[in-house]
Amino acid sequence: MGQFNWTYIDEFNQKHKIGLYHGDSTGHVMLYCGSKIVAIDFEVLEDKKYSFFVNDELCHVSIEKKDNSFAYDLKIDKEADTKKNQARKKMQKRHFWKGLSIFLFVVILVVIALLLLK
DSSP states (O other), X not given: OEEEEEEEEOTTSOEEEEEEXXXXXXXXEEEEETTEEEEEESOOOSOEEEEXXXXXXXXXXXXXXXXXXXXXXXXXXXXXXXXXXXXXXXXXXXXXXXXXXXXXXXXXXXXXXXXXHO
16 A cells, blocks of 8 residues: 655644655545545546645645656645635735835935945
């Protein structure tokens, strides 16, 4: 039986144990987060993806068939149109403009200092 698990640490430093059981011969899959079963699927013998939320964060677990074995991967989706990602993009935009403002202020100060030194 294929078993795989990950530990996801959220923005509040809470640990979330995400695990997957995948039967070798049957292909039966059980995906869980903490003590909650997220998905049960039968006869998964080819590539498959599962999506679920951990708090407000969208997660994707993929099962990929490689030769005679399987590879498992967990990814946090930071591009999907979720409330969490909208807030993240808003914060990034705010940081960008704040950084640009500080940079321009420093450039103006340097230019003024250079003009006064002449």
